[in-house]
Amino acid sequence: MQRMREARHMQFTHEQEPAIRSLARIIKLIAFAGTGKTTTLVGYAQARPQARILYLCYNKSVEVAAKQKFPLNVTCKTAHGLAFGAVGTKYKHKLGNLRLTDIARAINSQNWELVRSVQETLNNYLASADEKIGLFHFPAEKLQNERMRRAADSIVEATRRLWAQMCDVNNHATPIPHDGYLKLWALSKPDLSTRFDIVLGDEAQDINPVIAGLLAQQAAYGMGVVVCGDGHQMLYRFRGAVDALDAPWLADAEVHYLTQSFRFGPAAAHVANMVLHFKGERRQLAGLGQPTRIAKMLPKDLEHRTILCRTVVGVIEAALAWVETGAKIFWVGGIEGYNLQDLEDLHALSKGWRERIKGKKLLQDYPDYDQYKDVAFESQDSEMTRSIKIVEQYGKNLPELFAKLRRNAVTDELEASVTLSTAHRAKGLEWEAVQLAEDFSFEPFDPDNDPEAWVDEMNLLYVACTRAMQVLAVNSTVLVIMQEFVDRRDGRKPDAPLAFQKKAPAAA
Structure with missing residues (x-):
């Protein structure tokens, strides 16, 4: 147990300690929202200072943050980062998004x-x-x-x-x-055991089968593998993600659960548990942090508030509302990640102002706005359809409004009075006061719900509800779920499975 001593300076819970001390080669760590998953992984790495450990990060921002937390024996890399070094470099001259028009030409x-x-x-x-x-x-x-x-x-x-x-x-x-180059790298069946002894696979509930297959390969090569995540925080099924925590090769893994959150208090945990109840989860998330108040609206006198939206359109609409008050706005992921320039170019195309279009590829692909709309309609491309909605809703004022948004955007969140984000981008983050926007517009108890789509929307609500530390202002959709929970608990309605849940995946 000599190797375990270095982790002793950190304080771990009775749930974290067994995972950190585990001698199993394959470990599955199920970590509910805010329960110290990263702290546990850092403790695991510190307890094994002689091991060469790869922390396989979900995205670049996670990689940057992880390098500040993990000890020197841990290499923090995204799968794309590993693949680029091995395969991607020879495609540097042709890297780029593959547009519908590129495919049409090909x-x-x-x-x-x-x-x-x-x-x-x-x-x-x-x-x-x-x-x-x-x-x-x-x-x-x-x-x-x-x-x-x-x-x-x-x-x-x-x-x-x-x-x-x-x-x-x-x-x-x-x-x-x-x-594309990630796929090519995976097809080469890389053996990482020549460089690492253990791989930590984070956010395993939201990785695509390519990366899930890479983890399975490393286990087959004899590496130690720790996969961690929370199936209830799976948000990217629409991108082809799978919940690797349910993979057959993990059937004999040693399983550990983290259910104690120090991010928020009992009230916020109770709201989250109501959402999870309807998904069939029977383990309870415990809120051991400072008391969190639940409200319908955030107090008006807050120095800073965070608004979480379901859609990019919702974020832009919230920004347009707040910028009129002179608010300084922090955009999670950066303002340019919300496609403002593309929207301005499309607006110019709609007005026939071709000389104002900065992204010349738009003109190469679409000679006029009518053809853009035709392609959007025929291809049912959601991004194109969403862009058309914004352009036509705000009309001729769009460039002026966007210029104001840029002037009021700040890159240091401490300077902002409002933080804006989609719920997808908010995963892994936390704020003192959070307002859930009203664009989470689905009917949670509609018997015609598609089971998979329903699970995805409930997961998104669960993630959004677990971002607040002090005040959580819920939206009308969450209020409906809370009322249904109370009605069933008090016997006013039968607490039976929902009609459309017959195909829903079993909860962890």
Whole structure:
């Protein structure tokens, strides 16, 4: 136990200690919101100073933060960072987003429905652990349409041609996105055991099958593997993410649970537990932090408040409302991450002001606004549709309003009176006072809900509700859930599974 002494200067809970001391080669750590997952992993690494440990980070910002916390025997890297060094460097000259128009040129088609289907098939392949593109990567929901079923084989073949062009280093016309070289690296079946003894796989509930497969490979190579996460915080199913915590190769892993949160108090934990109750979770999240007040609105005299929105549109709309008060606004992830310039370019295109468009690729792809709208409609591209909504809602005032947003944006959150974020970007973060916006607009007890979509929305609410430390102002959707919980608890309604939950995944 000599190696365990270095971690003793840190104070750990009775839930964290067993995980830190574990001698198991494969460990699964289930950590509810705010329960000290990172602290536990840091303690685990400190307890093994001679081990070469890889902390596989969820994204670049997590990597930067992790380097400030972990000891020197830990290498903090994203999977893309590892893949870029091994494979991505030779594609530097053609790295970039693969647009619908790039795909159309690559497969020589003006059929936008077909182009969109090729894009979806490719994305499904890139996110998968599969070696070759097959019919099983074709969007499953489209197979319900007879016409699309007949076209499926040709779409898969077109996707294979597209992928070949992406992988060709001499083909400069067809870009390869970052997920492309990650896929190529994974296909090479890298053996990280030559460099590391243990890999820590964080946010395992939200990784794609490519990375999940990489972790499974390292376990097969004999490495120690610690996977951690919280299935209730799975937010990126729409990007092809899977909950790797349920992977078959983890069936015999040693399991540890973290359920005690010091971020918030009992009231906030109770709200979170109400959400989790309807998902079938029977373990209780304990709020051991300072008392957290639950309200419908945040107090008006706060020096700083955080507003969490469901959508990017919601964030921009909240910003437009607050900027009129002169508020200094901090945008989580940076203001440019919310596509303001792209929206300004699209606005200029809609007005015929071609000389004002800064992103010239927009003009190359779409000669006029009507064609942009036609492509958006035919391809059902959600980002394009969302952009059209903002441009048409705010009309000619959009450039002036956006200029004001930029003037009032700050990069130091301490200078802001308002922080804005989507709930997706808020995962892993916390604030003293949080307001949930009203754009979480789904009916939690609608019997026609799609089971997977319902789970995704409930997860998003759970994440949003667990960001506040002192005051949580809930929205109308959370109020509906709270009332339903109380009605069932008090016997006014039967506490039975929801009709659409028959296909819902079992809770941890």
